[in-house]
Amino acid sequence: MRLELSWPLLGLLLCAGLSASEEFLVEISGTTVTITCPLTEGNIDWKSTGGKTGTSNNTKYIITDHDSSPANLSCSDSSEKRYLYLNARVCASCAELDVLTVTGIIAADLLITLGVLILVYYFSKDRKGRASSSPAPRPRGQKMQRPPPVPNPDYEPIRKGQREVYAGLEPRGF
Incomplete structure (x- = not known):
């Protein structure tokens, strides 16, 4: 099996493995923080370090009047223990x-x-042209003809019979 064909399979397996991981659910409302433990079996014991006290309701731990200071929490059942570092900012007058x-x-x-x-x-x-600095438009009744442009003597055209003017412009041999 080539490596290019195995990438989608590897991605699918990683997504399936990541979606199976359980995480804490944290809900914030005003200054009340509710944390739900991912463990669901048996009686769940909550422990808090850092001076945060709250009430536990088996899978939920509720901290009232949280002051936005960090807290270390853990929930455990008979076989497994999970840890959570909570650094949530709360305010009493916030609107959701x-x-x-x-x-x-x-x-x-x-x-x-x-x-x-x-x-x-x-x-x-409607104001286009009112504030322009261009001269006033010419009256349409009279058409003014422009004089022909002044010829530049440096670019005078070659006329038949007058090739001697350009005789000195032959290429030089080096």
Whole structure:
């Protein structure tokens, strides 16, 4: 089996292995932090270091009035122990926004910007040429003819019978 064909299989196996890993679930609401342990079997024992005390409800550990300082937490059952380093920033006056609200704000901002662009375009459309520094336009009734351009004596055309003017311009031999 060639190496190029094994890359997709390796990627699929890695994704399957990563999705099977269990993680802590951390929910923050105001100054209350709720942590859910990935262990689900038996009675779960929570331990906290760093002065953080909270209440445990088997798989959940709730810290009320969290002050944004780091905490080390662990949950364990009879056979396994998991550790969590919690460094969550919380505030009492924060407002939570859902995805629909954020999408609405962005869409409204884009529409307002588009409206301003259209207004600027239509108001500036009528003023073209008013602020220009070009001379006043000529009246259309009279057509002025331009005189022919002044010939440059350095580029005078060769006329029949007058080749002696250019006789001195023959290539030189080196």
